[in-house]
Amino acid sequence: MALDVQRWRGTATEEPDPTRRVASRRLLASLLRPHKLSIVALVALLLVQNLAGMAGPYLVKLGIDRGIGHPPVLVLVTALFAAATAAEFATRRAFLAMSGRVGNAVLLDLRVRVYRHLQKLSIGFHERFTSGRVIARLTSDVDNISELVDGALDDLVLAALSVLSVAGILLWLDLPLALVTLASFPFLVWLSRWFQRASARAYRRTRETIALVIIHFVESLGGIRAVQAFRRERRNDEIFGAVNDDYRRASLQAQRLVATYSPAIKIVGNVSIAVVLTYGGWRVLHGHTEVGVLAAFLLYLRRFYEPMQELSQFYNTLQSATAALEKLAAVLDEPLAVPEPRSPVHLPAPRGELAFDSVAFAYDAGRTVLPSLDLFVPAGQTIALVGATGAGKSTLAKLVARFYDPTAGSVALDGVDLRSLAEGDLRRAIVMVTQENYLFSGTVASNIAFGRPGATRAEVEAAAAAIGADAFIRALPDGYDTDVRKRGGRLSAGQRQLVAFARAFLADPAVLILDEATSSLDIPSERLVQQALRTILASRTALVIAHRLSTVEIADRVLVLSGGRIVEDGPPSALITGGGHYAALHEQWRDSLL
Known part of the structure; x- marks a missing residue:
């Protein structure tokens, strides 16, 4: 003490x-x-x-x-x-x-x-x-x-x-x-x-x-x-x-x-x-x-x-x-670690193609997270990132969202280095949903509309319905006009997560990042979200980070990271039978459900 x-x-x-x-x-x-x-x-x-x-x-x-x-x-x-x-x-x-x-x-x-x-x-x-x-x-x-x-x-x-x-x-x-x-x-x-x-x-x-x-x-x-x-x-x-x-x-x-x-x-x-x-x-x-x-x-x-x-x-x-x-x-005078470009490149209609070219990253001089990473993600592909804690999954996602800039190399969207992309275009093109699922004081509708402030009420309700949140929202005392209170304290953890999903889906990004985004959901809610994700993620690039491998099953491709390096890369069905890292993780996950 x-x-x-x-x-x-x-x-x-x-x-x-x-x-x-x-x-x-x-x-x-x-x-x-x-x-x-x-x-x-x-x-x-x-x-x-x-x-x-x-x-x-x-x-x-x-x-x-x-x-x-x-x-x-x-x-x-x-x-x-x-x-x-x-x-x-x-x-x-x-x-x-x-x-x-x-x-x-x-x-x-x-x-x-x-x-x-x-x-x-x-x-x-x-x-x-x-x-x-x-x-x-x-x-x-x-x-x-x-x-x-x-x-x-x-x-x-x-x-x-x-x-x-x-x-x-x-x-x-x-x-x-x-x-x-x-x-x-x-x-x-x-x-x-x-x-x-x-x-x-x-x-x-x-x-x-x-x-x-x-x-x-x-x-x-x-x-x-x-x-x-x-x-x-x-x-x-x-x-x-x-x-x-x-x-x-x-x-x-x-x-x-x-x-x-x-x-x-x-x-x-x-x-x-x-x-x-x-x-x-x-x-x-x-x-x-x-x-x-x-x-x-x-x-x-x-x-x-x-x-x-x-x-x-x-x-x-x-x-x-x-x-x-x-x-x-x-x-x-605090310098901007992710400064805006001097001559921004505009990208009015992004497709969602991602490319990592010899990317290295360290949070400080003594802690390198990604030593060297090369990765290409075609537009519209859903990538699942799996691996032990500290493997570099969240760091990779934060680099895509440009919360940080790489120490070396480059991350590009549709061939444009993120450091050169106009700030407004970047934020519209890439949206990240985290396990924090932060909600602001105000109504449910205003929190969903945070993803796209100019959205109509019909668009807000459609986004909520798409991810399976419409039913519980309408059951609230004032429906979409219910005040969620400070940090969404009126809602359960799973409900807050669904509202955060609806917000991201309403933003309609070219790239959607889900960083442990299903961690707060119970099994029925998770199933509803997975059903919605199969439809909504079909037309956009997605990076899904999850310890629940049930979420990974919707991915087109799985990347297994260890020590900041990709040790396995392939479709989940192929990796399960491959006897490697992902197969072992999948077996451990299945055992945990028994």
Whole structure:
């Protein structure tokens, strides 16, 4: 149990990567590029807002030094103060409205890019990149960027403008007082640098740990049947408790840094104000400066130190958004293992002829599955692939479906290399049905129509009838309009398999691949499917992978694979009497039925 917990904790480590920073900046630039004019307008609004805000204390100075005893001047200063306040309000409102539109447009573009790219990435990527991490990218990471866009960014920029503006105005108003104020700068710089370094590590740790919480949560509930079947709730509770506690401790450490930094800035600010008030009062008494200047100085100091105190929260949000952008950029930079062709070849009417020419394939450098394979499948022929687990049957099927590209050699459809075939033509020509038989939330009819979205209701029902699913579908509470619920949970395993068959048959591909597709069917259902297959597969090329050799009997030709090589090839009737591998497998299968 401890080892499981430690393994989960070990997956949290993510070191900063300079290449990721470059990629994230490139991504940010591409997201902002369509909004250049709006960004220029936003900068202008921020500058006007800052200028209006900076005018207030200076107008107070004029009111005190020039307006007292001069009513017309005081009225004018009051009017100008009101105008500055109104301008600050108007520009702030306009900025928030425009930045909201730009920010949401950027987030929409980002979500669309990530989602589209994830759909294009190969099966291999999704097999090694857990669903929990994918969800974390599209939820917590996008939320972190959204938090920055929704208000923190303009507050951060405005705070920086205020600090710079105030520093310049103080130097202009009274140089001696300004120099006294700027004496606190070394402390502020030291505090800020310390907080930047320490919080960067702390906030990165919080992001890593919350990602583990999300991943474990998603994977535990996604596999809840296995968890409950094996009574592993306690184990999962312990792992979740460990990663959740890691997140708590990481968040606590980040909060401790804020609890140190913010009060320290406040202390420095209050000491500076006390010193300015004392020294400024002395200068006023001795006629070296005016009362209005001192009042303006104190008002400006508030505008100087308040943003510095809030910088900790701004920096937290900025760090979270920066790290999230780096992760999303890494996903978008993930290369396509099966890229679309630069000059696609169109195949409007495929016949279904398949050719493997010296095909080799390895999932990684140390695990070769197909060393060298030559195979020709004429159009319209049904091929059964049999062999022990790991013999290469499913790999061969995935190469035909172009879930992967061969390491060497080529796979061709009607003489066209699959790597050159237009994506749309490839997906219409080749359809694969797996034992997973995944169904989407929605009606039975919509799940069947997934194979051909433009199909009519009559075509959907005809496809279901062809594979023997029509009877059980009509017996459902709402027939074809029955909601199958999440992942088809309302249907039995065999019913889900039949719906998946109907979906594939409606797509009417030139090549149909059945990868262990009858594994979930009971004997009566399997017989119905086999009867339908004899009719439907007669006009198309088919690759059938099955451990149930009853399914193999419908094939025109059987290929027996061992170690990624074809060791037997021929009609099933001939191989049964040949005394070879297939004959032995057939005998074992018959014995298992007794």
